[in-house]
Amino acid sequence: MSKPDKRDEIVRAALELIAENGFHGAPMAMIAEHANVGAGTIYRYFENKDVLIAELYQGLEARLYPVILEKYAPDKPLRERFLHLGTALLRYFIENPLDFRYLEQFHNSPYGVEYRRDKMLGEKEGCDIFRDLFEDGISQQVIKDFPLVILFALSFGPLLAVARDHILGFVELDEALITWTIEACWDGIRR
Numbered sequence: 001m002s003k004p005d006k007r008d009e010i011v012r013a014a015l016e017l018i019a020e021n022g023f024h025g026a027p028m029a030m031i032a033e034h035a036n037v038g039a040g041t042i043y044r045y046f047e048n049k050d051v052l053i054a055e056l057y058q059g060l061e062a063r064l065y066p067v068i069l070e071k072y073a074p075d076k077p078l079r080e081r082f083l084h085l086g087t088a089l090l091r092y093f094i095e096n097p098l099d100f101r102y103l104e105q106f107h108n109s110p111y112g113v114e115y116r117r118d119k120m121l122g123e124k125e126g127c128d129i130f131r132d133l134f135e136d137g138i139s140q141q142v143i144k145d146f147p148l149v150i151l152f153a154l155s156f157g158p159l160l161a162v163a164r165d166h167i168l169g170f171v172e173l174d175e176a177l178i179t180w181t182i183e184a185c186w187d188g189i190r191r
Helices: 006-021 028-035 039-045 049-069 078-095 097-107 110-120 129-139 148-167 175-189
Strands: none
Touching: 006 028, 006 039, 006 049, 006 097, 028 039, 028 049, 049 078, 049 097, 049 110, 049 129, 078 097, 078 129, 078 148, 078 175, 097 110, 097 148, 129 148, 148 175
């Protein structure tokens, strides 16, 4: 097996430390030490910490979206599409707790607030499958005509909470409980 390159080690170390300690609790010197590289080495790959944080998020999205879109059928009814995406998302979080914790840090930081705002307003390119689903559901009068931010909160706020509680060991999510949870989220947004 080949040895990971320095950039990969920096990314892994940053992901682990930021997920555990937050952005401010993971200074570049700590990331370098955790990656077993010199502090200056990080700056060969990343101009600054903001660039590293953004690239970590982009890498995470690049891993996440193919997983949730696997076997996704855009021609299926809205409920089936919602259940597919919600289930795939929750399973991904359960199977990738480090990614989940980083996403929580990111989305609850100024970096994530700006990113989410741009995504919801359609000002940022990328996988817009959730926004498209909600807009489609509103236009078909299948989903409540709420602002997108409310639909996201009603749909994915509970998923984030149960994923966090599963990861922390407060609840054990089996297949039946995952299904019931996603169906309850659907019930919260359907007309």
